[in-house]
Amino acid sequence: MTQELFARYSFLLDRTARKVKQYAQHQFKAGEFDVTVDQWLVLKNLSENELLSQTELANLVFKDHPTLTRIIDLLCKKGYVERVPHPQDRRSFQLHLTDSGLEKVSELKPKILEIREKAWENLTPKDFEEFKRILDTIYQNLGGPSEE
Secondary structure, X not given: OOHHHHHHHHHXXXXXXXXXXXXXXXXXXXXXXXXXXXXXXXXXXXXOOOOEEHHHHHHHHOOOHXXXXXXXXXXXXXXXXXXXXXXXXXXXXXXXXXXXXXXXHHHHHHHHHHHHHHXXXXXXXXXXXXXXXXXXXXXXXXXXXXXX
């Protein structure tokens, strides 16, 4: 494959990823979700895990520590997330969802599903399998662990 094709496909991948996030962010604003896409990712990951350190959460949402700290600060201010002292390390804390945060996640899940369905409409099950295979291959080529 030529460098021109690599560049073209890389551009298409980047463009699509940006468009998906842009579309989702627009839907979040129009739907008055009270959170951004990045805040949603934090809420979703906290809802799927008991207690997480900021480092564990940063790895899950692919955010650096300063960015994640700002997101957490905003979510704490909104009453969706709490910092809990770490039981073994007085210098650190763990994060968990408040009751309000759990309610927000439950409220938003069906709306998020609608947003995702828009992006995936007109694709067949075969398209999904091939797309997954290609993305997994790219991920593994760059040192990501195998999903199998």
